[in-house]
Amino acid sequence: MKEIILTSRQRMLPPDIFAYEFGQIPTPEKIENTKIATYILIGVFATITVVY
Template sequence: MKEIIITSRQLMLPPDRLSYEFGLIPTAEKMENNKIATYVLIGVFATITIGIISYSVYQIHQENKSKKLN
């Protein structure tokens, strides 16, 4: 295991702050950014899905409309 050399200031830090400083656990900001990114991706996926379904329904409606005219 690689030894981590720390400064005297870091020796006096509480364990949770030291972990944040070394990047061993994600910070609250990083977790919030991940949450936002997840919501954006879900929104994009939902929008694309609704668009595809709407287009399919429109095409079916147009086909039925043309069949009735003929």
């Protein structure tokens, strides 16, 4: 298993910020972008369904 070397700054970060930096949990901005993309896709499919 590969060892991950942490800097002193990373060791002092709160757990949630640390997880954001390592990409283990999505950031609030990424969640919001995903929601917007989902709403757009649903709208496109609904429009296509109604038109045809």
